Amino acid sequence: AWARNHHKAFQTKEDFEKEVVRHVETTLARSMFNCDESAAYSATGLAFRDRLVTRWNQTQQRQTFIDSKRVYYLSLEFLMGRALDNAMLNANLKDVAKAGLDDLGFRIEDIIEQENDAALGNGGLGRLAACFLDSLATLNYPAWGYGLRYRYGIFKQEIIDGYQVEVPDYWLDFNPWEFPRHDVTVDIQFFGHVHKMTDKNGKPFCHWEAGETVQAVAYDMPIPGYDTPSTNNLRLWSSKAASGEFDFQKFNSGDYESSVGDQQRAETISAVLYPNDNLERGKELRLKQQYFWVAASLYDIVRRFKKSKRTWKEFPDLVAIQLNDTHPTLAIVELQRILVDLERLSWDEAWDIVTSTFGYTNHTVLPEALEKWPVTLMQNLLPRHLQIIYDINLFFLQAVEKRFPQDRDLLSRVSIIEESQPKMVRMAFLAVVGSHKVNGVAELHSDLIKTTIFKDFVEIYGPDKFTNVTNAITPRRWLHQANPRLSDLIASKLGGYDFLKDLTQLSQLELSLNDKAFRKEWAEIKYANKVRLAKYIKATTDVSVNPTALFDVQVKRIHEYKRQQLNIFGVIHRYLTLKAMSPEERKKQQPRVSIFGGKAAPGYWMAKHIIHLVNNVGSVVNKDEDIGDLLKVIFLEDYNVSKAEMIIPASDLSEHISTAGTEASGTSNMKFVLNGGLIIGTCDGANIEITREIGENNIFLFGNLAEDVEDLRHAHTYGSHTLDPELLAVFSEIQKGTFGAPHDFEALISAVRDHGDYYLVSDDFHSYIETQALVDESYRNQEDWVTKTITSVARMGFFSSDRCINEYAEEIWNIEPLQVGSEF
Numbered sequence: 060a061w062a063r064n065h066h067k068a069f070q071t072k073e074d075f076e077k078e079v080v081r082h083v084e085t086t087l088a089r090s091m092f093n094c095d096e097s098a099a100y101s102a103t104g105l106a107f108r109d110r111l112v113t114r115w116n117q118t119q120q121r122q123t124f125i126d127s128k129r130v131y132y133l134s135l136e137f138l139m140g141r142a143l144d145n146a147m148l149n150a151n152l153k154d155v156a157k158a159g160l161d162d163l164g165f166r167i168e169d170i171i172e173q174e175n176d177a178a179l180g181n182g183g184l185g186r187l188a189a190c191f192l193d194s195l196a197t198l199n200y201p202a203w204g205y206g207l208r209y210r211y212g213i214f215k216q217e218i219i220d221g222y223q224v225e226v227p228d229y230w231l232d233f234n235p236w237e238f239p240r241h242d243v244t245v246d247i248q249f250f251g252h253v254h255k256m257t258d259k260n261g262k263p264f265c266h267w268e269a270g271e272t273v274q275a276v277a278y279d280m281p282i283p284g285y286d287t288p289s290t291n292n293l294r295l296w297s298s299k300a301a302s303g304e305f306d307f308q309k310f311n312s313g314d315y316e317s318s319v320g321d322q323q324r325a326e327t328i329s330a331v332l333y334p335n336d337n338l339e340r341g342k343e344l345r346l347k348q349q350y351f352w353v354a355a356s357l358y359d360i361v362r363r364f365k366k367s368k369r370t371w372k373e374f375p376d377l378v379a380i381q382l383n384d385t386h387p388t389l390a391i392v393e394l395q396r397i398l399v400d401l402e403r404l405s406w407d408e409a410w411d412i413v414t415s416t417f418g419y420t421n422h423t424v425l426p427e428a429l430e431k432w433p434v435t436l437m438q439n440l441l442p443r444h445l446q447i448i449y450d451i452n453l454f455f456l457q458a459v460e461k462r463f464p465q466d467r468d469l470l471s472r473v474s475i476i477e478e479s480q481p482k483m484v485r486m487a488f489l490a491v492v493g494s495h496k497v498n499g500v501a502e503l504h505s506d507l508i509k510t511t512i513f514k515d516f517v518e519i520y521g522p523d524k525f526t527n528v529t530n531a532i533t534p535r536r537w538l539h540q541a542n543p544r545l546s547d548l549i550a551s552k553l554g555g556y557d558f559l560k561d562l563t564q565l566s567q568l569e570l571s572l573n574d575k576a577f578r579k580e581w582a583e584i585k586y587a588n589k590v591r592l593a594k595y596i597k598a599t600t601d602v603s604v605n606p607t608a609l610f611d612v613q614v615k616r617i618h619e620y621k622r623q624q625l626n627i628f629g630v631i632h633r634y635l636t637l638k639a640m641s642p643e644e645r646k647k648q649q650p651r652v653s654i655f656g657g658k659a660a661p662g663y664w665m666a667k668h669i670i671h672l673v674n675n676v677g678s679v680v681n682k683d684e685d686i687g688d689l690l691k692v693i694f695l696e697d698y699n700v701s702k703a704e705m706i707i708p709a710s711d712l713s714e715h716i717s718t719a720g721t722e723a724s725g726t727s728n729m730k731f732v733l734n735g736g737l738i739i740g741t742c743d744g745a746n747i748e749i750t751r752e753i754g755e756n757n758i759f760l761f762g763n764l765a766e767d768v769e770d771l772r773h774a775h776t777y778g779s780h781t782l783d784p785e786l787l788a789v790f791s792e793i794q795k796g797t798f799g800a801p802h803d804f805e806a807l808i809s810a811v812r813d814h815g816d817y818y819l820v821s822d823d824f825h826s827y828i829e830t831q832a833l834v835d836e837s838y839r840n841q842e843d844w845v846t847k848t849i850t851s852v853a854r855m856g857f858f859s860s861d862r863c864i865n866e867y868a869e870e871i872w873n874i875e876p877l878q879v880g881s882e883f
């Protein structure tokens with residue numbers, strides 16, 4: 060109905076073309092004669108943005124009018140990737156756009172390729188947030204995301220002479236998907252002092268007189284749902300000097316540089332995404348980012364709540380806030396401060412509201428990733444917040460002491476303040492104490508947090524406060540968009556695309572297991588995706604790979620716990636084995652292409668050594684004529700969301716081989732299986748639940764179990780530590796200089812050989828090699844392999860982020876979808 064009222068709501072290619080031409084000629088002020096691909100992208104983006112805006116406004120108006128509970132997802136990272144393809148597919152207008160662009164002389168694939176990824180995240184945590192936004196909109200939940208608008212997203216990775224080089228990612232040049240809201244600003248304060256005051260009734264209260272003010276400006280991005288008019292909002296804050304802060308005194312007295320310097324200091328807050336994944340480094344600017352974003356978001360949320368004219372007690376009936384890891388934990392303190400200092404509620408009333416509002420998701424148990432801030436830093440930057448943290452801790456410890464008298468050990472173990480030198484604020488504990496639910500992201504992980512880092516809190520609060528919501532992915536981007544041919548084939552079997560909104564329908568694919576034509580098309584799609592990747596590999600690395608070889612892929616952030624070193628040591632072992640064979644024997648071997656991709660944090664030397672080793676092994680193996688197509692080793696530069704969309708559909712086998720108990724969930728494992736690839740993996744994170752769903756015949760599991768890791772580590776340190784002989788042979792080869800100066804790789808070897816092998820590379824090596832041999836054998840039987848992949852896809856229904864979001868909505872947020880009807 061609304062379409063008739065809006066000329067911009069094109070439905071035909073002719074109308075779409077008119078919109079593109081209009082945007083080229085007026086918005087971009089160019090002529091169609093010199094409309095290049097970049098201009099065509101911009102105009103196409105603007106045309107789709109126009110039609111999003113209408114629905115976006117209507118969704119927001121409706122949410123406000125109905126006054127229903129909203130969820131706010133606070134995440135320091137949103138790894139959105141590209142928006143255009145997604146917007147076209149969600150609106151079911153990609154065919155229209157394709158035909159229209161074709162008329163105008165463009166190929167839609169080339170136009171899509173023009174867009175920069177919105178790369179505001181490191182890896183799993185940020186991409187999960189993006190999948191969640193897609194599901195929230197698709198399921199019509201009233202939801203907003205809140206994050207930071209980094210000027211520089213995750214760095215771009217170049218490989219030069221086998222080494223990673225970081226290049227800044229300036230992505231904002233032209234971004235049709237964001238709407239600056241220069242009228243939506245919040246002044247954010249830092250530093251200063253706290254004064255004790257009394258109000259006119261003689262009641263004492265605290266007043267924070269800040270030393271620095273920075274302005275937060277909102278930038279909004281529309282988040283379209285699939286096959287629904289619902290369009291949610293992602294609000295990202297950008298920092299600039301507060302209007303009163305530009306120092307005209309300095310400016311007029313000729314001190315231009317220093318007045319501009321203040322401006323730049325303010326803008327620094329949202330300048331750059333910290334590129335550490337799973338490593339906390341206690342930098343003041345990072346804490347400033349966290350508070351800046353949290354304070355702006357809460358001001359916004361409270362402002363919206365106040366318009367509803369409800370009483371404060373009703374706040375949790377209208378507002379749920381989810382903390383994506385501990386990064387936004389200061390929101391707990393900030394809300395308590397707003398309620399007590401500014402709104403003048405009693406401490407207990409305020410604390411009830413706060414704890415009913417927040418939920419906290421934990422994404423890691425790695426000790427080096429758990430956030431702790433020095434008390435002195437907090438005292439200086441956020442003096443009033445530190446006082447409140449101390450009070451929260453005091454009341455909490457008093458309550459614990461009451462329930463468990465005389466257990467001083469317990470008190471010091473659970474204290475939010477760690478009594479170390481220097482004293483530290485433990486953010487995870489603060490998040491637990493200030494939330495009504497705490498969840499892990501896969502069953503094993505949720506069990507682990509209950510028995511390790513939060514064990515005492517389970518005693519204190521009881522087990523019901525802790526729950527599990529197993530991660531999942533959006534099938535719209537990770538099947539329909541990334542692998543359109545597979546999506547079409549599935550739709551042809553299932554009678555339409557409803558499975559994209561109810562992924563459990565995939566189970567019907569098992570009925571087609573014996574359908575020859577279907578199987579053939581299934582295999583052809585995989586092959587076509589491999590051909591496309593092979594072309595990309597040739598174009599970017601100049602290595603020719605055979606698309607009939609087994610494509611073995613490990614793409615994710617480079618980290619010792621994810622064990623890319625195990626993979627590359629395994630590759631070297633394979634190379635040595637092949638070299639030792641006679642030419643006749645070699646002919647019987649299964650050809651393989653080992654593909655790696657992923658970024659190392661700039662200061663993470665071990666990770667950088669791993670990248671270097673992979674590249675050097677590649678340059679030796681790839682030109683070895685004895686080996687030929689039997690083994691190729693590829694490092695794909697600058698792994699990101701849009702590359703993932705090409706790489707994942709082309710994989711036969713993907714590696715998810717973290718030391719058991721270290722990978723909280725993993726989500727790419729799900730993406731690979733959903734695209735008809737199999738997994739080699741450890742019993743870790745979501746691999747375990749994937750196995751439960753698809754069956755253990757359809758996954759290649761290996762290695763030690765999480766329950767045995769502690770004992771093995773202990774044995775390495777205190778007992779005798781014998782290393783796997785085949786791994787030692789790999790080490791000798793590296794040390795002979797076969798893959799370049801051995802010095803460069805000494806640290807990788809000695810971590811295993813001399814420093815206790817914390818990640819159990821040696822303990823799992825034999826099992827890994829044997830399991831890889833099993834993979835070769837399985838792959839030889841292509842019919843069986845296809846059966847395994849179809850069966851696996853059919854059983855992946857559980858891993859839709861729609862299921863995941865419904866669980867959060869019911870168990871944690873207590874929110875309902877907003878029915879959308881014909882009035883849209």
Ligand code: 26W
Nearest residue numbers: 183184337338422428500722723724725726
């Ligand atoms: C403060 C430094 C820092 C930065 C990022 C610490 C921790 C992080 C993230 C929590 C790391 C992360 O992305 N964790 C991943 O979260 C995914 C989504 O739940 C899981 O699938 C991955 O297993 C987990 O590593």
